[in-house]
Amino acid sequence: MPARRGDARGEMSTPPPIDGMAPLARLARVRERYGALPRARRELTIFAIELLFGLIAMPFLIWYGGSRVLGPYTHGDNPHAGPFALAGDFLLGLLHGSAVFWFVALGPALLLSLVRLFVALLRVLPSAPRD
Numbered sequence: 001m002p003a004r005r006g007d008a009r010g011e012m013s014t015p016p017p018i019d020g021m022a023p024l025a026r027l028a029r030v031r032e033r034y035g036a037l038p039r040a041r042r043e044l045t046i047f048a049i050e051l052l053f054g055l056i057a058m059p060f061l062i063w064y065g066g067s068r069v070l071g072p073y074t075h076g077d078n079p080h081a082g083p084f085a086l087a088g089d090f091l092l093g094l095l096h097g098s099a100v101f102w103f104v105a106l107g108p109a110l111l112l113s114l115v116r117l118f119v120a121l122l123r124v125l126p127s128a129p130r131d
Helices: 023-035 039-069 083-095 099-124
Strands: 073-075 078-081
Touching (some): 039 073, 039 083, 039 099, 083 099
16 A cells, blocks of 8 residues: 555645646736736626626526526426526527527626726715715
């Protein structure tokens, strides 16, 4: 039996290095590269991430919430269709151009854009003098 390294539970005392960089150093490098991008490119990157979240995660979040509150999702003859049936119906609705499905897909991007706009306005407005 090979000798165990680390503590008594057999765990390693320090995590192995990832590609020669510590995770915080890797995160700092990504942040520097992101900060060096032009503002329009940064905004497009943020919007793309928000849109991907709306396209991929929203159908599953809707299925989860709906199945807990309303009961199982029915799809045609299948009374207990899963989240992938809802995701398929969602993508089909997007392909057909339904405004409701596109509103759900763009919802996270619109919501976060409004929050970012509100925060930017709060930073620009002068603070009220205190008595």
